[in-house]
Amino acid sequence: MTDALRLVDITEDHLDAVVRVRARSFGPLAPGDHERWTKDAVEFLRDGRYLGVADGDEVVAAARIWDFQQWWGGRRVPMAGVAGVVVSPEYRGRGVGSLLMRGVLQRSLDKGFPLTALYPATTVIYRHLGYEYGGGRYRFDFQAADLRSLGGKEVTVRRAGPADAARVLELVAEAHQSGHASGLLVWPESKVAEWLEDESNFAYLADDGFVVYNWDHRNLSVDELIAHSEATARALWSTVGSGSSIASTVQAYVSPHDPIHYLAEHEADKQAQVQRWMLRLLDAPAAIAARGYAPGVEVDVDLDLQDPEVPANNGRWHLSISNSQGTLTPTETSGEATRLTPRALAALYAGTPLKTLRTTGQATGGNPTQDNLLQTAFTGPTPYMLDYF
Template sequence: MLLAITGSSRVVRSSENPFDRNPTCHYGRAMEIRDLSPDDLDPALDVRSRSFGPISGGDVEQWKAMVQRSIDGKRVLAAYVDGAVVATARINSFGQWWAGRRVPMAGIGGVVVAPEHRGSGVGSALMQGILERSRELGFPLSALYPATTAPYRAVGYEVAGARHVVEISTDTLRRLSGPDVPLRRGGPDDAAEIARLIGATAAHARDCGPFDWEPVEIAHDLEDDEILTYVADDGVLSYSFGRERFDVQTIAATSESTLRALWRIVGSGSSVLSTVRVALAPHDPVWWMIPDNVITTRATQWWMLRLVDAPAAIAARGFPPGLEIEVPLTLNDPLDAAGSGAYTLIVSDGAGRLERTELGDGVALGPRGAAAVYAGTPLATLRRSGLAEGGDPETDARIDAAFAATPFMVDYF
């Protein structure tokens, strides 16, 4: 089997590929990782259906339209074996917030491998191609929700945070007090403003982990008549009626008065549905607003992170104001030879950077360890899990202070 990644100078035989677990699976058959052709939407849909179950009706056209927009942005790759689509993966263009700063992030979704090709190395080869394409498109970070963690850890992703889905009593939200706040109905023309409001809330809170969609994708959601959207000067709410509860897709505001007013909008339907389901940050203000213990956790979905371009990811991230550190750091990434090597990590005035050095000492991290540190995992934890070595306790404490975070997401992709 020959592996070729279109647009890359690398062409290697499968036996030379350290991520190919079964190099003889397609012996004598050519495999190529390249952009999904618009002519192959139906074969790609077939692979998706055989991986996650079929979709039907209007959902098919919505899926094709969404994938086509991604194809237009060169954000969908496929594995072709003997010219046939056997796996696909898509890059969503996001901005992820880290301590008050927005970092471009490649959200990897729609990773599917035809059942008969699983375990053959096709998925790992596809993810390598996705990482290369993410770097080419200028994304310093990548994140995903894993169905299983092992194949993503094999290419450098590590668990970074969670999406916490909870249920709240609708009547409790109805009874939240506060002044009236001017609200208006939102529509597709408000997409850019809604993206701004969501980002402003994350920046204001110095959140770590939440991401924003491109306005074009928000506009498509706003065309759905079943989603009710309300916009204020400093906040936004989107929610819908479910069979047994209200489902809140988005709620964000920078002021207490607006946040209370938006929650009361949802609560005003307490005579219709008694429960609200929403994904919340562990430190969302509503935990401290409501008078009763009426929030119940229903699901926790873990997500994974990878640094695609470590120096760019560090430069884009926010850091604690007033913290000044300068420590040695060594990065070893088998899928990023150019980014591997010895650095000095410098944090000052709420910003950070990596500067090349010849010393080669300090804390040593592979891609999984680097992702975990970026997401605020203490180095003591990483040492006990085998993901960090070198350095000393004082250096660990400084790095922990720089990257301290409680990462979360509220959206799913």
């Protein structure tokens, strides 16, 4: 690395250079996508969420930060979603990506995000900086004919449009709060309205559920389906399955524990797809306080956190969980503490078994009783996302 390399905030003047680096990293933008890409880029840079590395005047790397919220244990936690991490080929392998990502971590902290997440194209660089697998985006393929025969004909299902965005969000929130869900992104009402307005999406609403689906070549693809009763689950899935004379397969982005796995007669195709995403705690006390925990869980454990990238997380902490509320407070006690790397903390937050963290050398110290308590505190439904970013 030369001394001339420095972190910069991307400006509108840099965007042509960013497009060039991007093309050398992900392939060229499709001709029709340039306008949309620029419009999005401007939104990021105006809010200080587009960072780059410049060599002299030339931008040679860039990354953007989405202002997201993510469900954790049935509560919404602000999360910095890192995307579009690109380094010009001639600068790769010299620490430019790491310089950029350190800037992204600091900026996300400055903006008050307790968490950050990303879909890694390669895990190495992100693991060095404390990210670890947090969950997946699962796609299962069902036989359309199977879904068609699920019934639910007694349920009234009507077409939904942008005016239903608030109701759709209510149904989502009810589902994720009561299901103690983790991983899913929270979209603002304006984006949900755009999604419902898009003519290529087919949206249907029942009293206690909705579905949004579309075509993917000759198959149907379910973006999201929420149902609060068996009858509505049957009705919405069979609405999608009614396309079985044309589409033999319905692809669905759902959790591995979604009710559809238990309702459909045949199991989903064995070739399920999983895109894993990684998580990192930026502000450990804030992240612990913001998420939900299963009712009835009572935990008191000392932790020793070692975070070279975010010194504020370093040191000895007391983790207390009671009445579905967690706190992490500095402590001076000298009893046994479970030592966690940032990767272990992220993976634990996402419900990864202590056994895995110990076997990979990421968790040390402590004792089996503390392991059991930590496991009880963070175990919950498999974290998953519906969206790629």
